[in-house]
Amino acid sequence: MSNDLKVWIEPKRHSVEGHTAQCTLSFNGCIIWGPRHCHDNTIRLRDALAAADPRFQLTVVSKRKTIEGHTYAISVMAGDRLYLDRMSTHGHMLGLCNAINDCLAAERKRGPRGAPNPAPAPAPPPPSQAPRPSPLQHPPTPNQPEPPQSKAPTRPNSRQNFEIAIICALKVEHDAVEAFLDEEFETNDFSYGKAPGDHNAYTTGRIGQKPIVLAYMPNMGKVSSAMVATQLYMSFTQIKVVFLVGVCGAAPTDSRGRETFLGDIMISTAVIQVDFGRQYSDGFVRKDTLEDTFGRANPEIRSFLQKLEGKRTTKKLEDKTFDYVTELCERDVEYAYPADAGDDDNLYYADYRHKHQNSYSCSICAKCSSPNDPVCEVARESSCTDLGCSTTQLVQRKIREGTAARHPIFHFGRFASGDSVMKSGVHRDKIVVKEKVIAFEMEGAGSWDCIATVIVKGACDYADSHKNKAWQRYAAATAAAGMKAVMEEWRSCI
Ligand SMILES: [Zn+2]
Ligand SMILES: [Zn+2]
Numbered sequence: 001m002s003n004d005l006k007v008w009i010e011p012k013r014h015s016v017e018g019h020t021a022q023c024t025l026s027f028n029g030c031i032i033w034g035p036r037h038c039h040d041n042t043i044r045l046r047d048a049l050a051a052a053d054p055r056f057q058l059t060v061v062s063k064r065k066t067i068e069g070h071t072y073a074i075s076v077m078a079g080d081r082l083y084l085d086r087m088s089t090h091g092h093m094l095g096l097c098n099a100i101n102d103c104l105a106a107e108r109k110r111g112p113r114g115a116p117n118p119a120p121a122p123a124p125p126p127p128s129q130a131p132r133p134s135p136l137q138h139p140p141t142p143n144q145p146e147p148p149q150s151k152a153p154t155r156p157n158s159r160q161n162f163e164i165a166i167i168c169a170l171k172v173e174h175d176a177v178e179a180f181l182d183e184e185f186e187t188n189d190f191s192y193g194k195a196p197g198d199h200n201a202y203t204t205g206r207i208g209q210k211p212i213v214l215a216y217m218p219n220m221g222k223v224s225s226a227m228v229a230t231q232l233y234m235s236f237t238q239i240k241v242v243f244l245v246g247v248c249g250a251a252p253t254d255s256r257g258r259e260t261f262l263g264d265i266m267i268s269t270a271v272i273q274v275d276f277g278r279q280y281s282d283g284f285v286r287k288d289t290l291e292d293t294f295g296r297a298n299p300e301i302r303s304f305l306q307k308l309e310g311k312r313t314t315k316k317l318e319d320k321t322f323d324y325v326t327e328l329c330e331r332d333v334e335y336a337y338p339a340d341a342g343d344d345d346n347l348y349y350a351d352y353r354h355k356h357q358n359s360y361s362c363s364i365c366a367k368c369s370s371p372n373d374p375v376c377e378v379a380r381e382s383s384c385t386d387l388g389c390s391t392t393q394l395v396q397r398k399i400r401e402g403t404a405a406r407h408p409i410f411h412f413g414r415f416a417s418g419d420s421v422m423k424s425g426v427h428r429d430k431i432v433v434k435e436k437v438i439a440f441e442m443e444g445a446g447s448w449d450c451i452a453t454v455i456v457k458g459a460c461d462y463a464d465s466h467k468n469k470a471w472q473r474y475a476a477a478t479a480a481a482g483m484k485a486v487m488e489e490w491r492s493c494i
Contacts, residue, residue: 004079005053005104007097009072015088017070022063025096028055031209033099036092037063037327039070045093048076048084056100092323098316155185156211159192163240163492164210165232166483167225169217169443172473173246176335176480177214179328181205194235200228202235210487213239217443221419222273226446233451241301241490244447244455245483247475249422249440249463251432252347252395254411259397260459262338262345262471264408265321265482266439268415268455269305270296271448274431301452308489309412317485322407324481335477337406343470345405346384347395347462350425354465355379357388371426375465384466408458408478413438415455417445425464456483 023042024034038060046058073086074093156162168174183206186192192204203214215232217224225244233239250260260266296302307313329335339345348354355375356362364376379387399405416437422428431437440463447453458475461467 004077005056005100006077007049007074007100009074009089009091009093009097010086011071012073012086012088015070017088017090019090020062021060023058023060025099026057026059027100027103029057032103033096036095036323038090038093039088041087042089044087045074045076045084045089052076052078052081052083056103091319094316095320159194159213159236160238162204162211162213162236163238164212164487164490165236165239165242166212166214167217167228167232167242167244167443167447168214168246169220169225170246170476172476173479174214174216176328176473176476177245177483178203179332179335179477180207180324180480180484182207185211195231198231198235200231200235207484208488210490210492212487221442222417222444222446223419224446225443226450229447229450229453240452241304242447242451242453243483243487244443244453244457245479246441246443246457247460247472247479248415248457249428249461249467250411250459251428251438251440252462254438255413255436258409258411260411260438261397261400261405261409262459262461263406263475263478264459265317265410265478266415266455266457266459267305267308267410267412267482267486268297268439268444268448268453269412270414271417271444271455272414272435272437273445274416274418274435274437297448297454298452301454304490305412305454308410308486313489314410317410317482317489318408320485320488321410321478321482324484325408325478326406328477328481335473338471338474339405345399345471346391346466347397348384348389348393348425348464348466349395350429350464352389352393352425354384354389355387357390371424380465383468389466408482410482411438415444415457416440417448418442422463423465423467425462425466428463454486456486458482 017039019037019039021038021040021042022035023038023046025032042058042060046060049056049058070088070090072089072091072093074084074089075082075086076084166177168177185204185206194200194202201216205212205214213232213236215228217228229242232242248266250264250266253259297305308317329337351371353368353375355368356365356379359366362376362379364374365379367373368375400407414435414437416422416431416435416439418440419442421442422440428440439457439459441455441457444453444455456479458477458479460471460475
């Protein structure tokens with residue numbers, strides 16, 4: 001019966017719909033997808049699934065209304081019966097289809113008599129005879145005395161049952177990660193404690209189905225991240241992967257020559273410590289012998305990254321990230337898309353300096369003509385608008401329009417990690433050309449050297465002199481959303 005079930009989506013003409021519901025999919029009582037926002041027509045999908053295969057149960061509850069675009073249609077079939085025919089829906093229902101297909105594929109692999117499976121349920125009546133549940137309520141399952149109850153995963157028994165850690169350096173970064181916590185485990189009456197000598201502060205909880213421990217860094221930089229990663233491992237000894245999540249400066253194009261836009265997700269495949277080397281009178285030489293670089297990740301992380309970089313998985317990650325960040329922006333206006341408030345995604349030519357552009361207004365900036373000339377202190381702290389940075393000096397790019405502009409793209413490649421903030425377009429481009437890096441940040445080198453690390457960062461500026469913090473909160477949100485999507489691809493071995 002179950003192996004007959006087919007649920008799929010297909011593209012359709014765009015329509016704009018109000019979403020007033022939230023749905024969660026369970027299989028035999030265990031949540032396998034969601035909760036996700038949805039149109040209230042999703043009760044038809046719920047009923048179709050209940051009739052086609054009662055082990056899949058979709059719970060639908062009301063939520064505050066949001067407006068979404070529908071570009072897909074979803075269908076449900078079992079055997080030769082069509083239970084739902086091309087119902088208008090949102091693209092994230094691909095996640096529901098995948099969850100069902102994964103479940104059925106796993107079941108086929110285990111065999112029909114595998115231990116985790118329940119006894120086969122009696123065949124459901126055709127949809128026309130199925131009881132009609134009232135809208136937005138839990139449906140009675142046909143011919144089953146006890147409908148399975150959705151339940152959240154239980155809290156891990158001990159610190160040794162955590163295998164995913166998240167490290168953040170800035171408040172804006174961990175605020176965004178915390179916004180995606182579905183459950184916090186530690187309460188006034190319960191704590192996992194920590195090992196003697198571990199000075200880290202932690203939050204433990206659940207994001208989606210995965211238990212996570214979030215560690216906070218006392219300071220920015222690689223020394224701090226190395227210390228936090230080392231102590232984390234003292235208390236949580238079974239950690240298999242650390243996600244270093246936050247914001248970074250982005251190279252204007254990635255290693256494949258694709259343009260980068262603010263809010264895009266940058267994922268590390270290697271880390272280069274750019275400020276480790278020798279300063280000679282005629283320049284800086286980075287130490288790049290094998291012993292002095294961090295190079296590749298361990299085989300497990302490399303395999304994981306290979307999977308993420310696959311075309312299908314990357315598309316799935318991008319779609320999920322878009323959904324998650326859209327949901328967060330709806331929940332909390334602090335994460336609103338900055339361009340809506342007039343902070344445009346501007347990339348200036350690398351050699352165009354951020355300074356008082358009117359030479360009469362500042363004598364120091366007036367003398368700044370070459371890349372190494374100083375600018376005044378006031379200019380360093382001022383916005384491009386205040387200084388009069390010219391829009392004629394903006395690089396012309398294929399700007400993503402409409403929804404596409406808010407749809408973060410994933411870029412995979414090498415990260416430049418250093419203890420100083422990169423604020424020079426010319427210097428940035430030299431390192432990009434020489435080291436083939438896609439992003440600049442300050443913590444990766446420390447954690448990468450201690451523990452299996454995947455750096456997931458949102459592009460918040462272009463690492464040039466015009467950089468400001470206008471996109472920081474949004475980029476932190478896309479990074480946290482991207483991390484949630486990436487984490488869902490991680491397979492636990494606990
Ligand atoms: Zn000045
Ligand atoms: Zn500027």
